[in-house]
Amino acid sequence: MTLYPMTAKGADLLREELKYLKSVKRPQIVKSIAEAREHGDLKENAEYHAAREQQSFCEGRLQDIEGKLSNIQIIDVTKMTNNGKVIFGTTVTIINLKTDEEITYQIVGQDEADIKNNLISVGSPIARGLIGKSLDDIVNIQTPKGTVEFEIIAVEYI
The missing domain is CATH 3.10.50.30 (Transcription elongation factor, GreA/GreB, C-terminal domain)
Known part of the structure; x- marks a missing residue:
């Protein structure tokens, strides 16, 4: 297991980003996907595909942050x-x-x-x-x- 050295301020910023992604960004994306689905045919629905791409990026970033936070070594x-x-x-x-x-x-x-x-x-x-x-x-x-x-x-x- 690799420990990531980080300052206390850096860890706080990562925690804030995690909270934002979970409580604000993720719900926005889910809403965008639902709205795009209502437009019908998903094959040619650019809004749907863009929202799914955003969702993929967001989930990847969430996993990245959670992984780093579980392996950080805070040095103050x-x-x-x-x-x-x-x-x-x-x-x-x-x-x-x-x-x-x-x-x-x-x-x-x-x-x-x-x-x-x-x-x-x-x-x-x-x-x-x-x-x-x-x-x-x-x-x-x-x-x-x-x-x-x-x-x-x-x-x-x-």
Whole structure:
């Protein structure tokens, strides 16, 4: 059995999506299928086929979420002592030593990753390069543009 590491916030978001799919989306789809059936011949009924496709997608997503929730390992760094070490769930600020560009990332589970919000997957090259390192360490991270040297300037357990 594979455990999926996840932050407490990520687990809450998955639970909310599950609740929405079960209590709102699924009933809407059932209603759409019933309405489409009333139109008669199902072979050429585009609304019926679209609703069935939506139903299939929804049920697949429900199974996916339920499977992940049954195998998650919630890691809450806010309850840990900050020793300056980069671990799953920490928020890390790094500075590119060549460009002086500063960026902050939170290392999260695969399902939580959202680069637009600076949430990076624990399996990403940047996260893999940072995990296990400590505040003030210099790290070399392989990027598409080659190896880049960064300094860890902040490690937060928030």
